[in-house]
Amino acid sequence: MLDSTRIWLWGGRLAGALVLGFLLLPIFAIVPLSFNGGSILAYPLQGLSLKWYAAVTSTPRWLHAVGNSLIVAVSTVAIATPLGTLAALGLDRIQFPGKSLLMALLISPMIVPVIITAVGVYFFFAPLGLANSLTGLVLAHAVIAVPLVLVTVNASVSQLDRGLLRAAESLGASPMTTFRKITVPLILPGIVSGTIFAFAASFDEVVIALMITGPGQKTLPRELLSGTRENLDPTVLAVASILIAISAGLLLLLTLVQHRSAKHHT
């Protein structure tokens, strides 16, 4: 009896490790190659070097792409976070028939294939002169980022204890003060998580970027894609490694935020 549970336990762990390896190996294969001393994209490494990273920082088109990506991601967050948060708060506050339908509608960009959104956005934006512009890209990214904020903030808001808001009111706080001093701090972890998701979604996004941006507005993922197609050198791998590091950093931040909010609630 005990033995069979052990076998299952270890069998499960082994299976888990295999799946994890399968998921992570491609990533780990790339990172060491970006430190390769030679210029061939294959193992074994021909000595270690940071020259490909140096190449990234000294190539104008990469720097330009990084700048574009940052501008777009930050602007997307600036639009999506307030909108998603307000939508979550509003949906939580009122009850009406069609509420779940509206919720489904609001998060539909998360479910609709990105390519559909991209094509739709392109045909909608082109006549408005928003194609081939960063503004257009930001607006399109906001469409896919709002649901991410909405869903995460909604989760926080639904955990919020109504009694606390009543307590604040009974203590003399106006609805606005209650919102600022009680509601916002308590749902802040949700807002921050949503913001991180929104930032990451925009920063990694390539499909809409391909559709909307012209040569003048290339973002990092887009530049990366053309880099792999045109001249495949280890610079691309250095850029990829930087992207991986940023994603990992955001993930770490997310875990930290969620850990801190968990401490409040126990």
Place this chain on the structure above:
Amino acid sequence: MRATKERFLPLPCDEPWKESPEMTQHDTTRTEPSETRPIVRFSGVSKHYGAFRALCDIDLEIQRGEFLTLLGPSGSGKTTSLMLLAGFDSPTTGTIEMDGTRIEGLPAHKRDIGVVFQNYALFPHLTVAENLAFPLTVRRVSKAEIGERVEKALSLVHLDGMGGRKPSQLSGGQQQRVALARAIIFKPRLILLDEPLGALDKNLREHMQAELKHLHRQLGITMVFVTHDQSEALNLSDRVAVFNKGRLEQVDAPELLYERPCTPFVASFIGENNLLDGRVEALTGGLAAIRLEAGTVLNTKVAGRPAVGDRVKVGIRPEHVTVGQGKSAFAARVVEISYLGDTRRVAVECGGIGRLTLKIPTGAGADRVGIADEIRVVIPEALCRALPDTDGA
């Protein structure tokens, strides 16, 4: 409907509320105008949720400085009353006055009423000191004064030095005290407490009851306390308002509620009672001759103003029925005995009366009865009380 209500109108409070000699802790300037006017008055207050009547035509006065308890079974409308008073909801009909001003439309944050919630409702992201400072900060009290008052409030509830902790680092009893201190610190006009001790274990609950009583005496502030526990209500209160199914049955001092209940519900909800069905046969002076359904006529005191022919329930407490001889004793047969340590509860089938429960103190000699024993019991008519049978009406 109206007529029945008039007849069994709750008696006014016989006992004036205690006036605290130590008003120093509290803002006395507020209480100067009209010392004797009730601080809160509910007039004909009803609250309907759709077709459901959570509160029906409540008339209630809360006296300045008193400890009033709203007592009733779960779902009887206690919390609803409190929420109407706190301003989280408004009555369907009727008016609520505070200090002579109608407040039905006044938002909660402008009412200046401290509320202690059942689950404490402490802000989890703030420290204990910040929780206490919250009502002062929103009132723009100066930093220095806030610090001072927080220290004072902490020591008032015996939590000195705990200001830096988060609520999650405190025990249930300590959180309870923080909630209490937070409701008191801004010197509200009155304090509402909704079953604040419900979540505590028995020992701690009794301890907190004593502290609450002490605090009330010390601060002289009006407190409205909600509980479904009758012993808690009797122990703490100057007056108790008994709720049943959204109606106010009786408002009185604990002794009066116990000794002179006005309705069968109050008679059986506060302590134990035998309730015997009967009809008014004659009225003489303050007494009534009641013919029980089982045949016997008892001359009892009456509650309210029943008319001849009205259905009533005669209440007699188990501890008042005794085993004994004499002319007025009734023959009875023991059908059930439960041993409770200090007393035995004995159920008897009594000829001409019906089923009765007695409480016999252990070691009183008369307690050596056995099942199926034929005994005689004495029913002191002076301690019987005929109550209007509201169910049969």
